[in-house]
Amino acid sequence: MNRRRIEEIIFRTLMFLATMLMGGVLILILIAIFRNGLPSLTWEMLTQPPKGGYYFGREGGIANAILGSLYLSLGAVALALIIALPVALFLNIHMKNYERWVNIIRFLMDTLWGIPSIVYGAFAFMIMIALGMKASLLAGIVTVALFILPIMIRSMDEVIRGVPDGLLEAGLSLGANRTEVAFLIFIRQCSTGFVTAILLALGRAIGDAAAVIFTAGFSDRIPTSIHQPAATLPLAIFFQLNSPIEEVKNRAYASAVVLTFLVLIISILSRYLSKKLKNH
Amino acid sequence: MNTAIRIRNLNLYIHNHHILKNINVEIPANKLTVIIGPSGCGKTTLLKALNRLTDLSPDIDISGQIFIGEEDILHTNRDITEIRKQMGLLAQRPFPLPMSIFKNVAFGLKIGGRRNKNILAKRVEYYLKEVNLWDEVKDRLHQPASRLSIGQQQRLCLARGLAVDPKIILADEPTSALDPISTQAIEQKFAELKKNYTIVMVTHILRQARQIADYIIFMHMGEVVEHGPAEQVLNNPKEEKTKMYLQGVFY
Numbered sequence: 001m002n003r004r005r006i007e008e009i010i011f012r013t014l015m016f017l018a019t020m021l022m023g024g025v026l027i028l029i030l031i032a033i034f035r036n037g038l039p040s041l042t043w044e045m046l047t048q049p050p051k052g053g054y055y056f057g058r059e060g061g062i063a064n065a066i067l068g069s070l071y072l073s074l075g076a077v078a079l080a081l082i083i084a085l086p087v088a089l090f091l092n093i094h095m096k097n098y099e100r101w102v103n104i105i106r107f108l109m110d111t112l113w114g115i116p117s118i119v120y121g122a123f124a125f126m127i128m129i130a131l132g133m134k135a136s137l138l139a140g141i142v143t144v145a146l147f148i149l150p151i152m153i154r155s156m157d158e159v160i161r162g163v164p165d166g167l168l169e170a171g172l173s174l175g176a177n178r179t180e181v182a183f184l185i186f187i188r189q190c191s192t193g194f195v196t197a198i199l200l201a202l203g204r205a206i207g208d209a210a211a212v213i214f215t216a217g218f219s220d221r222i223p224t225s226i227h228q229p230a231a232t233l234p235l236a237i238f239f240q241l242n243s244p245i246e247e248v249k250n251r252a253y254a255s256a257v258v259l260t261f262l263v264l265i266i267s268i269l270s271r272y273l274s275k276k277l278k279n280h
Numbered sequence: 281m282n283t284a285i286r287i288r289n290l291n292l293y294i295h296n297h298h299i300l301k302n303i304n305v306e307i308p309a310n311k312l313t314v315i316i317g318p319s320g321c322g323k324t325t326l327l328k329a330l331n332r333l334t335d336l337s338p339d340i341d342i343s344g345q346i347f348i349g350e351e352d353i354l355h356t357n358r359d360i361t362e363i364r365k366q367m368g369l370l371a372q373r374p375f376p377l378p379m380s381i382f383k384n385v386a387f388g389l390k391i392g393g394r395r396n397k398n399i400l401a402k403r404v405e406y407y408l409k410e411v412n413l414w415d416e417v418k419d420r421l422h423q424p425a426s427r428l429s430i431g432q433q434q435r436l437c438l439a440r441g442l443a444v445d446p447k448i449i450l451a452d453e454p455t456s457a458l459d460p461i462s463t464q465a466i467e468q469k470f471a472e473l474k475k476n477y478t479i480v481m482v483t484h485i486l487r488q489a490r491q492i493a494d495y496i497i498f499m500h501m502g503e504v505v506e507h508g509p510a511e512q513v514l515n516n517p518k519e520e521k522t523k524m525y526l527q528g529v530f531y
């Protein structure tokens with residue numbers, strides 16, 4: 001056997017082992033979550049908030065965290081979208097001839113993307129204190145919107161960047177101005193890609209919502225207005241998992257199952273969409 | 281000879297590369313002018329300068345004048361979209377708008393403020409007939425334009441450009457992505473359209489230039505080497521470079 005053949009075998013074995021390890025860990029995590037969580041996923045668990053305090057009460061479920069997570073992430077995605085869509089279009093269409101500036105902005109966005117969400121949480125908390133606000137769903141939405149904004153802008157930006165210049169030129173030659181080209185042509189052209197970008201941000205918003213511990217607080221109750229504090233699934237896991245009480249612990253496992261399930265749906269959906277986009 | 285476009289001392293730099301070198305040319309009205317020259321000589325750039333699509337390139341530096349009628353479009357106060365509307369653009373490959381066939385043609389009209397449904401329908405039909413596309417698409421006007429063949433898309437793009445009622449048609453190698461039959465369709469259409477429009481077409485296919493050009497501009501390395509009536513430039517070129525190009529010494 002020559003050297004290249006031996007190398008080939010070694011590397012193939014290493015790669016195989018690494019893949020098995022990855023897959024094994026993933027499966028273990030899923031088993032742990034589902035084995036502990038699935039039995040507790042009763043109708044009551046999904047539809048009732050905890051009763052008698054989330055840390056001691058044996059009754060009730062995680063409806064507060066499920067709805068809190070949904071309100072928070074959907075609100076944040078909506079807020080971020082209102083900002084990200086025009087920004088991404090503007091950077092690519094109106095700033096077309098200022099490429100250098102746009103690249104600097106891209107670099108800043110990528111840096112912001114890499115900052116851990118808890119830092120955004122701390123930042124938003126400081127502002128909240130300065131303004132004398134209390135922890136609320138609204139403050140949580142703003143926090144999450146802040147950290148998904150760079151994600152959304154940059155992924156939309158990449159989608160728009162993939163559009164050939166000829167489409168912009170075609171629109172302009174028909175007498176449209178750049179804003180009309182952006183909103184009448186590019187949004188349609190990029191719609192599938194934009195949905196993928198939105199889903200990517202939504203996944204982050206749901207999964208990373210622990211960062212709102214300072215700003216949205218935590219509550220046993222389902223918020224009825226954006227000025228009330230709200231629970232989220234990641235925090236529901238964090239606060240209830242180390243309880244000595246079995247029923248409370250089960251709420252943490254149930255939260256983990258629901259959270260995993262939501263993230264899974266989102267990622268399958270976006271995979272499906274981006275495949276559809278490629279086949280276009 | 282009636283002049284439609286008069287280019288005076290046009291110089292264009294991108295990133296400090298001298299792309300167009302002191303160009304002085306007059307493009308006759310209601311004629312088909314063909315810009316020929318080897319690839320990379322600046323034909324596309326010159327064409328784009330005519331409706332200021334060069335504005336989109338970063339680090340561009342442009343000087344000189346381009347008169348369309350009496351107006352120097354490089355130094356006008358008028359809204360650039362108004363200027364662009366006077367010129368239809370046909371690109372190297374078709375870029376249908378992401379909407380239906382009908383809406384592609386209606387797009388320019390709607391942007392221009394025409395909303396009346398009956399008038400729109402009539403105009404769309406008129407321009408689709410104008411490019412001989414109507415019979416092929418009349419039953420599926422509301423399907424996405426992207427489902428048409430490339431040749432049909434290119435004719436759709438021509439119809440869409442004509443619908444905003446331009447005086448000038450700019451075409452950048454409009455047949456280079458097309459099959460021979462679609463190519464012929466576009467060439468024939470241009471031959472008819474020049475009665476009512478000034479057409480400026482870029483090509484690097486000499487056969488095409490011989491067949492349809494009234495007037496020829498020959499470019500090489502960013503310079504206009506020679507320009508004049510097609511017969512004269514093709515049969516009696518004055519410049520050595522033109523002769524060499526026509527003999528196929530370089531492409």
Ligand SMILES: Nc1ncnc2c1ncn2[C@@H]1O[C@H](COP(=O)(O)OP(=O)(O)O)[C@@H](O)[C@H]1O
Nearest residue numbers: 294295299318319320321322323324325326337
């Ligand atoms: N955006 C740009 N940035 C830098 N150089 C460019 C740009 N656009 C065109 N050029 C250069 O300008 C020259 C002319 O290009 P072009 O007008 O496309 O030529 P043609 O259409 O005759 O093939 C080429 O050398 C090309 O590399």
Ligand SMILES: [Mg+2]
Nearest residue numbers: 323324325452
């Ligand atoms: Mg070209």
